[in-house]
Amino acid sequence: MRIDDRREDDMDDLTQRQVEDLLAGRAVAGYEDVSAAVGVLARLADIPAPAPIAGLAAVLESGVAPTDVPVPSRSRRPRAGWVVALAAAVVTGTAGATAANALPAPVQSGVAGVLEALTPWDVPRPRDRGEGADAPAGAAPADGTPRLSGDAQDAVDVRQERDAARARQDAADNGADAAEEEAEEAADARQDAADDRADAAEEEAEEAADARQDAADEAADAAADAQRQAERDAEDAADEQADAAEEAAEEAAEEAVKDAED
């Protein structure tokens, strides 16, 4: 356990009510620093709206026509799916072009080697292209169409190779993104489940504490009532005794007067 974790556990004494108070900018004893920090954060929204960029300014000026365009959801999964589909399309396209022997010679050779190593397919090599492939640079192909000079063809090949490498890198990056998002989602889900359990346990504990407090309050009330009743009873008894004594004294006084008259 890190020091920070232990410290936060030790200070784990915020109720949900206190949390809401702090977030709403109300002071909570012992959390003055936090309250001040929340106040500073809240003021970040107390500024005028920033000037809109040109496109938005036009929308604010002339409005938008009501539309039934569905709002795209911000679900990560569809985005990840799209990325995977794009990556698959790039890979499939590359494989297809390789199978058709349509890539530049160096790329064709490299990709063919990879595909043959990883799949049972027999993929054509540049030398399988026939006389056009083995012809010296600059020579006219068999179909008679004009051909680029050797340097120009090399430049095109290099550019195509670079494009293909970039596409492969993009596909790899996208795949890594998708995997990363999947892992984040899984971690989030696990964390959510743990948090839900903690939240439920906390609410249960708070309810139990409330119930115990209610019971204690009721017991205290009952004891106080009983005390008051006992005091009242004692007062009544004393009053009765005093009253009886008074009556007895009065009777004795009356008898004394009567005796004196007799």
Added chain:
Amino acid sequence: MAGAGGASRRGDGERVAEQQLEDAFSAAQAGAAWALRVLYEELAPRVHGYVRARGAGEPEDLTSEVFLAVFPRISTVTGGVAGLRTLLFSVAHARLVDDLRRRSRREPFVPYQPEHDARTGPSAEDEAVTALATADVHALIATLPADQRDVLLMRVISDLTVDQVAEVLGRSPGAVKQLQRRALLALRARAADEAVAR
């Protein structure tokens, strides 16, 4: 907006009253440009504050892009202004994540520095003190894990309820409650450390 969903910071003071905002929302759904302006003026500062506090590269442009993505579809938004808020911050969060991820590949992360922000105001001493305090708070916030930071900023700056934050981030309300609690406890611990260090 109390109870399980968490209280809102909104009051009846300077901001457009909630009912007026609802009226503007209805008018905007019917295509009124003035209503879009009202909604932008009212909600953009919170979107901007959130993306700025989270370290967006161009928070002003990002804020515009968020509204530019949402306004053309406003007629399909359900749930009134609350629904619009949720959608706005869903888009803002998604764009922010993309922005941070893109920039992390190209350049080292540069935390928000109020002294470089032209809108931190004139150079009076009071403003400098305020800017310093703001810088301290940003430094504190930057130490929080990203999910705690998101929840805290959305609750405080964006003025979203627990349920709305849960919807925006794709988390459960219980998780959001735990995250905001941990964030506040962590802030307190960090602040105590800072005090000791001083």
